[in-house]
Amino acid sequence: MTSVHATFGEVAAERRIASVPLSHVSVELGHLYMEDFEAGPERLREQFRRVAPWLATVRSLWGERVPGGRARVSTCFLVDDYFSRFSTPDELVPMIVDAAAEHDLTIDYLARESACARFEDPRSGGVELARLVEDRLVDDPPQGTDGSRPPVKETGWxxxxxxxPSTAPPQAMGKARPWEPPVQNAKRGHSIFVDVELWDEQGPRRTWSCPFLAAVWQLLRLGLLRSDGRVPLSPVTVRDGWPRDWDQLPAVVRLDPQAAPFSAYTTLSVLSPRFLPVELAVRTILSQVAVDDEVLRQVAGRSESEGVRLEEELVDRISYVFV
Amino acid sequence: MLVMGEVHTGLLQNSGEISESTCRQVLAITAGETVRVSRRPIVHALSPERLTGVDCALPAASRSRVRGVGTVVSRCVVTGGRVAQGSSYVRVVRSEADRRLPWSHYLARPGVVEVLGKAKAADLAEGFTGDPAPGCLDLGAVSGRFLDLVQGSPLLDRLAPFKMSRTSLRWVAETGEPSIRFTLHSEQDRTLRLTHPGPFTPAVVDLCEDLATHDWLLTSLLVIVERARIGSTPGAQAAARLTPAIDHLLHLWMPAARVEEWLTPFWDSLERRPGFTRQWHSLVNRVRDQIATNTLALLSTSTEPGRR
Known part of the structure; x- marks a missing residue:
């Protein structure tokens, strides 16, 4: 008898990573905070009026870039229900949709900001997206970091x-050290040093910062998050009218059943310039998030198979229009 | 250019071996990431991989200054619910840019350390397996912390049945004509130089971890036998000192069980010289013979007339 080649496998010993459907670009048409809401529907109309031409531009740019011209573009809108609660979904959602329609804009997906921190999944219970991202942070090391000590951390920053370095004197009678500047790691000539607060805690309750949740939001839109290999959040269609309570509203709602997929190879956010510091913080966070290798390969493989070359670095897949 | 890694191996700080489900909890070091467990031929649990950022000098035998920037991949392993490991490695490649790039560049290449400037693979390999200067990339410290992470788990009772030092295996893998060189340095330090055909794959890391596990088992069994002081202590006492080996170690010997087929010739060649399994069997026989002789002695005393 010749030798027999045996193969033995164990499911629990293998990693399985689910894939998500992907558009070419996910366009964020706006981000609604309480102060915008309080300013009345006119503020919202004004936002959509500014956004409309940029959406048209993105569509035509991607139409040229994609072989065959069939670009998949999906639009989304984020409502803050984390830092402050205002109005109710049954009042607010139709108002947003109508204001967008006045400028021929269709909102494909509507998301709740608190879902970026934690949401209830009917299948797997509470899902803490923010924790998933926190555990994937890999600190940008200053020169001289050789692994001999754990990374220097200021908790929550x-x-x-x-x-x-601290300039306070070590003892009451000690001499204070002269001030020394902070240094950016990959500086070109001069430093632009950024220090971002990720969260704060009052007692047992942790509040994630706005940039941290916005970083989670970008990763969701890029389809790069997984929990135990599964896609943690999928859009849901609401059929029986809008609920009166934000917690009853699914994390991401699909408003248009024909919409292109929620997640995309790239994202574009059209924002007011007052969000510029937030987005700098978001990029500082995202450039220190290690996305699963397998997920990156999956997305790269998919995009290449349809003739789209993606930027290697995650932060380069994110773009903005500040208007 | 080359891959370098370091594995720290120790006895899990628990009175007995831990179950598969406890292994899963102990090794759950990243939210949303699964612990991989295989059950045949021995329970082997692998934590998710974590990255550590580094920007420092790389060890060079010539003591020339070579700067490397990138990430170290680390993971924890528990074998047979009894042996714990912290394992780290980096793939060293030449950088295309001659300056430090934004961090996102390095995170797009997990486990890669890019060398800025000139460096020779042989110089780094010699430097890493030799005596690295302080301030150089310290994979041992990183692996040590990952092993601490397991040992510090609140799920362990910290009542290990015997004391045993950790061992460290520092390894370098390169592509080329197949060869393997395993060197014992001190009681705890070992180095491994491996040249394999074809490109590097994580299977090489599995091989190094497997070698480290078995080297630790062999070292531990030797220490236990030595501590028993067979011949110079009464038989019953020696036998009692050998019992932990029987309870906790002897069943764990499974060389190359988890090594990919193309790498098994490396294990085989180490089996010929120095012959790990040969030494293991000889020690196991010695342990069993001691216990058997002691049992016989006990039986004969208990059947002596007038001693009942």
């Missing part, structure tokens, strides 16, 4: 270099 993340920066892009080395902080200024």
């Amino acid at each position: 993340l920066c892009n270099g080395s902080r200024s």
Whole structure:
């Protein structure tokens, strides 16, 4: 008898990573905070009036870039229900949809900001997206980091270099150290040092910062998050009217049943310039998130198979229009 | 250019072996990431991989300054619910840019350390397996912390049945004509130089971890036998000192069980020289013979007339 080649496998020993359907670009048409809501529907109409031409531009740019011209573009809108609660979904959602329609805009997906922190999944219970991302942070090391000590951390903060050493005297009679500047790690000539607060805690309750949740939001839109290999959040269609309570509203709602997929190879956010510091913080966070290797390969493989070349670095897949 | 890694191996700080489900909890070091467990031929649990950022000098035998920037991949392993490991490695490649790039560049290449400037693979390999200067990339410290992470788990009772030092295996893998060189340095330090055909794959890391596990088992059994002081202590006492080996170690010997087929020739060649399994069997026989002789002695005393 010749030798027999045996194969033995164990499911629990293998990693399985689910894939998500992907558009070419996910366009964020706006982000609604309480202050915008309080300013009345006119503020919202004004936002959509500014956004409309940019959406048209994105569609035509991607139409040229995609072989065959069939670009998949999906639009989304984020409502803050995390830092402050205002109005109710049954009042607010129709108002947003109508204001967008006045400028021929269709909102494909509507998301709740609190879902980026935690949401209830009917299948798997509470899903803490923010924790998934927190555990994937890999600190940008200053020169001289050789692994001999754990990374220097200020709990709840993340920066892009080395902080200024403390100038306080070590003892009451000691001499204060002169100030030394913080240094950006990958500086070109001069430093732009950024230090971002990720969360704060009052007692047992942790409040995630706006940039941290916005970083989670970008990763969701890029389809790069997985929990135990599964896609943690999928859009849901609401059929029986809008609920009166935000917690009753699914994390991401599909408003248009014909919409292109929610997640995309790239994202574009059309925002007011007042969000510029937030987005700098978001990029500082995202450039220190290690996305699963397998997920990155999956997305790269998919895009290449349809003739789209993606930027290698995650932060380069994110773009903005500040108007 | 080359891959370098370091594995730290120790006895899990628990009175007995831990179950598969406890292994899963102990090794759940990243939210939303699964612990991989295989049950045949021995329970082997692998934590999710974590990255550590580094920007420092790389060890060079010539003591020339070579700067490397990138991430170290680390993971924890528990074998047979009894042996714990912290394991880290980096793939060293030449950087296309001659300056430090934004961090997102390095995170798009997990487990890669890019060398800025000139460096020779042989110089780094010699430097890493030799005596690295302080301030150089310290994979041992990283692996040590990952092993601490397991050992510090609140699920363990910290009542290990015997004391045993950790061992460290520092390894370098390169592509080329197949060869393997395993060197014992001190009581705890070992190095491994491996040249394999074809490109590097994580299967090489599995091989190094498997070698480290078995080297630790062999070292531990030797220490236990030595501590028993067979011949110079009464038989019953020696036998009692050998019992932990029987309870906790002897069933764990499964060389190359989890090594990919193309790498098994490396294990085989180490089996010929120095012959790990040969030494293991000889020690196991010695342990069993001691216990058997002691049992016989006990039986004969208990059947002596007038001693009942």
